[in-house]
Amino acid sequence: MDENKIGKLVGQVKDGKLSRRSFMTRMAAVGIGAPTAWHILDFHGVARAQSAFAYKPTKAGGGGPLKILLWQAPTLLNPHFAIGTKDQEGSRVFYEPLAGWDNDGNLVPFLAAEVPSRENGGVTADGLSVTWKLKQGVKWHDGKPFTADDCIFTWQYAADPATAATSIGTYQNIKVEKIDNFTIKVVFEKATPFWADAFVGAVGMVIPKHVFEPFKGAASRDAPANLKPVGTGAYKFVDFKPGDILRGERNPEYHIANQPHFDTVEVKGGGDAVSAARAVIQTGEFDYAWNMQVEDEILLRMERGGRGKAVPVPSGNIEFIILNTTDPWTEVDGERSSVKTKHPTLTDPAVRQAMNLLIDRESVQKFIYGRGGKATANFVNAPARFTSPNMKYEFNIEKANQILDKAGWVRGADGIRAKDGKKLKYVYQTSINAPRQKNQAIVKQAAQRAGIDLELKSVTASVYFSSDVANPDTYSKFYCDMEMYTTTMLQPDPERFMLQLVSWEIANKENKWQGRNISRYSSKEADDAFREAQNSLDPARRAALFVRMNDIFCGDNILLPILARTRMAACSNNLVVNPSGWDNDLWMINAWHRP
Amino acid sequence: MGTYLIRRLLIAIPSLLGISIVLFTVLALAPGDPFEEMATNPNIPPEVRMALREKFGIDDPVYVRYIRWLTAMMQGDWGFSFASRVNVDDLILQRLPATIFVVGSSQVLALMIALPVGIYAATRPYSIFDQIANTFAFIGFSLPTFFTGLLFILVFSIWLDWLPFVFRTDIDATGWRWFWEQFKQAIMPVAVLGLFQAASYTRYVRSAVLDVIRLDFVTTARAKGLSERIVVIKHVVRNALIPVVTLVALQMPAVFGGAIVTEQIFRIPGIGSLLISAILANDTPVIMAVTFVFSCLVVLFNLIADLLYGWLDPRISYR
Numbered sequence: 001m002d003e004n005k006i007g008k009l010v011g012q013v014k015d016g017k018l019s020r021r022s023f024m025t026r027m028a029a030v031g032i033g034a035p036t037a038w039h040i041l042d043f044h045g046v047a048r049a050q051s052a053f054a055y056k057p058t059k060a061g062g063g064g065p066l067k068i069l070l071w072q073a074p075t076l077l078n079p080h081f082a083i084g085t086k087d088q089e090g091s092r093v094f095y096e097p098l099a100g101w102d103n104d105g106n107l108v109p110f111l112a113a114e115v116p117s118r119e120n121g122g123v124t125a126d127g128l129s130v131t132w133k134l135k136q137g138v139k140w141h142d143g144k145p146f147t148a149d150d151c152i153f154t155w156q157y158a159a160d161p162a163t164a165a166t167s168i169g170t171y172q173n174i175k176v177e178k179i180d181n182f183t184i185k186v187v188f189e190k191a192t193p194f195w196a197d198a199f200v201g202a203v204g205m206v207i208p209k210h211v212f213e214p215f216k217g218a219a220s221r222d223a224p225a226n227l228k229p230v231g232t233g234a235y236k237f238v239d240f241k242p243g244d245i246l247r248g249e250r251n252p253e254y255h256i257a258n259q260p261h262f263d264t265v266e267v268k269g270g271g272d273a274v275s276a277a278r279a280v281i282q283t284g285e286f287d288y289a290w291n292m293q294v295e296d297e298i299l300l301r302m303e304r305g306g307r308g309k310a311v312p313v314p315s316g317n318i319e320f321i322i323l324n325t326t327d328p329w330t331e332v333d334g335e336r337s338s339v340k341t342k343h344p345t346l347t348d349p350a351v352r353q354a355m356n357l358l359i360d361r362e363s364v365q366k367f368i369y370g371r372g373g374k375a376t377a378n379f380v381n382a383p384a385r386f387t388s389p390n391m392k393y394e395f396n397i398e399k400a401n402q403i404l405d406k407a408g409w410v411r412g413a414d415g416i417r418a419k420d421g422k423k424l425k426y427v428y429q430t431s432i433n434a435p436r437q438k439n440q441a442i443v444k445q446a447a448q449r450a451g452i453d454l455e456l457k458s459v460t461a462s463v464y465f466s467s468d469v470a471n472p473d474t475y476s477k478f479y480c481d482m483e484m485y486t487t488t489m490l491q492p493d494p495e496r497f498m499l500q501l502v503s504w505e506i507a508n509k510e511n512k513w514q515g516r517n518i519s520r521y522s523s524k525e526a527d528d529a530f531r532e533a534q535n536s537l538d539p540a541r542r543a544a545l546f547v548r549m550n551d552i553f554c555g556d557n558i559l560l561p562i563l564a565r566t567r568m569a570a571c572s573n574n575l576v577v578n579p580s581g582w583d584n585d586l587w588m589i590n591a592w593h594r595p
Numbered sequence: 596m597g598t599y600l601i602r603r604l605l606i607a608i609p610s611l612l613g614i615s616i617v618l619f620t621v622l623a624l625a626p627g628d629p630f631e632e633m634a635t636n637p638n639i640p641p642e643v644r645m646a647l648r649e650k651f652g653i654d655d656p657v658y659v660r661y662i663r664w665l666t667a668m669m670q671g672d673w674g675f676s677f678a679s680r681v682n683v684d685d686l687i688l689q690r691l692p693a694t695i696f697v698v699g700s701s702q703v704l705a706l707m708i709a710l711p712v713g714i715y716a717a718t719r720p721y722s723i724f725d726q727i728a729n730t731f732a733f734i735g736f737s738l739p740t741f742f743t744g745l746l747f748i749l750v751f752s753i754w755l756d757w758l759p760f761v762f763r764t765d766i767d768a769t770g771w772r773w774f775w776e777q778f779k780q781a782i783m784p785v786a787v788l789g790l791f792q793a794a795s796y797t798r799y800v801r802s803a804v805l806d807v808i809r810l811d812f813v814t815t816a817r818a819k820g821l822s823e824r825i826v827v828i829k830h831v832v833r834n835a836l837i838p839v840v841t842l843v844a845l846q847m848p849a850v851f852g853g854a855i856v857t858e859q860i861f862r863i864p865g866i867g868s869l870l871i872s873a874i875l876a877n878d879t880p881v882i883m884a885v886t887f888v889f890s891c892l893v894v895l896f897n898l899i900a901d902l903l904y905g906w907l908d909p910r911i912s913y914r
Binding site (some may be wrong): 065069073075076081083161164166168169221226227239241242243244245247264266268269270271272275278279282283285286460462463466468471473511512514515516 | 626628629630640641642643644645646647650675676678679680681686689690748752753756759760761763764765767859860861862863864868869872875876877
């Protein structure tokens with residue numbers, strides 16, 4: 001479906017000839033996901049449907065205790081210091097953003113009175129600003145009213161480099177203006193198609209000015225509220241021990257009627273994923289556990305007990321292999337895998353194509369990840385509007401052999417193909433993690449049958465994912481022929497995610513291997529597409545550009561996507577949750593209830 | 596005795612310094628980054644991570660960091676955790692009660708089993724009781740705690756559904772129910788640690804008692820017509836327990852240091868689990884503080900054990 005057709009359909013929705021729902025279905029049929037479809041309608045100023053999550057209880061409280069197990073425990077409760085998701089989850093019990101993302105990529109207002117749109121004048125046509133109307137009558141847990149000043153302060157706090165906030169990336173390039181006590185305007189430096197970043201979702205939690213004001217900048221570490229949060233959320237702070245336990249009680253003055261359902265909330269940490277799954281699914285000691293990095297087979301076995309279930313939530317995370325087109329074995333100007341070098345064999349497109357044919361994605365999904373992933377040929381898999389319909393994957397050893405034969409790679413006496421004395425022998429690295437090692441073995445086996453010899457290397461995760469400049473084994477140094485890992489996509493917009501495919505982000509010695517393009521591959525077309533997408537206010541065009549970038553990298557067999565990962569949580573049968581792949585697990589903890 | 600004590604304490608200073616240097620260098624050489632989770636998160640620009648590293652002084656040379664750490668430590672400033680930005684001493688104090696409770700009770704349990712069993716077995720060597728006690732002792736200290744811990748969870752929590760396997764410090768009850776809940780959740784970890792320790796203690800007690808029971812003064816006591824009970828308790832055990840007391844004193848640091856594996860399995864928020872999560876998060880200040888406190892305790896209790904030895908057995912003199 002091209003831009004014109006989509007435009008026509010939007011027109012029909014506008015005129016009331018086509019229902020929103022059928023528009024969404026039609027979009028889905030051509031591979032455009034709900035979040036994108038939402039964005040398309042939103043851009044054209046078509047009214048948005050309210051996200052439907054049935055909240056049954058008719059009064060607040062009375063639900064007893066809610067017990068959550070985060071086996072990686074929160075260590076601090078300031079959302080803007082959150083080192084990982086665990087800290088964001090802990091903070092989310094008490095703090096709220098202006099709006100959160102539901103699983104379909106729709107914005108759901110929390111502290112905002114309404115979600116800004118073209119229709120209500122919140123989003124301007126030039127994409128240079130967005131105006132948020134704040135909810136009135138919201139009170140912080142200490143009784144002070146929530147106003148625009150708190151949002152302004154949150155921006156100043158997070159954007160100040162001296163504060164050392166981890167959310168600085170979201171706030172440093174914007175300006176926030178106060179229109180009145182309950183209206184703020186976020187001003188961007190240049191046209192920003194994806195405006196729903198600041199004050200939205202995990203990085204958007206608003207902190208109270210009157211509590212944090214003395215602790216802005218260098219004194220930020222001394223704020224008592226880093227460990228004793230004062231938020232606006234459904235639960236009030238009771239007690240916190242870093243890395244161990246977090247307790248909250250029902251906020252009787254919560255701004256959403258009849259919520260929350262539970263009287264107390266407890267978040268316990270520590271241990272490992274398998275036993276956490278056990279405590280929820282098998283013994284029922286806890287109601288909810290997150291991040292079930294457990295083989296699906298084990299989860300299925302536990303589920304037979306009938307007390308709980310695993311909840312898969314689709315996300316934008318992708319497990320993929322990168323083929324190195326630079327030479328990892330020659331040092332140039334103090335670095336290997338330098339863009340100045342060329343890989344002796346992987347620069348041959350035929351070899352890369354053959355490698356792609358040798359990945360048995362279906363088996364990897366079926367036997368290793370189960371519900372934890374879905375085989376894919378795309379780097380961008382969600383939201384669906386950004387997913388390319390053009391890429392296909394195939395597992396075909398025979399075809400791989402034919403391609404290599406045709407390209408002149410001849411099997412030697414040892415069964416390994418070679419041309420001009422250069423053998424198809426590669427080092428294939430990944431982090432130490434049982435499913436990954438199995439995955440490596442599956443690829444190695446197939447490659448062997450095509451005359452490619454893979455040497456498997458596994459690096460401890462703490463080394464592999466570290467930014468240690470002195471260590472040669474980090475994933476960003478990529479000192480080997482091929483490597484595999486998962487990259488996460490946290491927002492229902494791929495702009496940041498796509499930085500992994502542009503030339504100015506190539507990881508090298510100069511940027512201390514901090515650049516996000518690990519593959520070191522670049523193409524002028526992809527660069528141009530990215531630049532255009534950054535400023536393109538037409539969502540359909542923007543989606544098309546991102547799809548193009550995806551196709552360049554996947555089509556050239558530089559990135560070999562394997563699985564679109566799903567986030568797994570474990571949930572008691574006696575609890576109703578509303579999970580979202582685009583926000584924290586606890587994003588809607590206010591509406592969790594017993595069935 | 597006084598000069599001995601002073602000399603030992605003076606010797607302790609360079610050894611602790613040496614230990615801290617070794618710990619610090621090993622940690623500095625170990626790969627890893629406290630902010631590694633940010634590396635794979637495309638929403639956090641790398642500059643943020645770089646700024647944090649710089650702010651926390653991670654990029655300075657090792658000796659600079661060591662001297663900074665040492666001078667701060669001398670002034671009683673233990674630094675703060677990179678992960679939670681909380682002072683390390685607060686973190687340790689928060690974790691101490693759970694560890695002392697669990698590991699302490701397991702030591703008590705171990706002694707309550709090991710003493711009677713060991714003594715009884717030694718007074719009747721190679722009897723059926725001795726054989727059985729020996730067999731169990733062998734099995735007991737051959738099975739690692741991570742195995743028995745998982746086995747207990749499987750049997751008592753999952754199959755029988757009797758006991759909880761997640762240890763909680765905030766039991767929502769008062770009075771007797773609180774004690775009951777506390778007792779219920781402590782059974783498994785205490786039993787796992789206690790039985791393991793009891794097995795090795797039993798072997799020590801048995802061999803110590805066997806050594807003494809053959810000596811001439813015991814025969815003399817028997818010849819005097821003393822009852823067997825008095826012979827064993829007053830003459831044999833008193834002498835036999837001297838090496839055992841030292842052994843127990845040397846185990847005391849563990850009471851404060853926690854049991855890393857068991858705490859992890861049962862989610863006990865103790866020092867051991869603090870250490871392991873700090874190691875996994877590359878949280879250097881916490882690792883340094885915990886390991887350093889632990890080494891101080893080892894040095895201290897070694898000294899106490901030596902002093903106790905002399906007090907219990909006046910034949911040993913201090914020079």
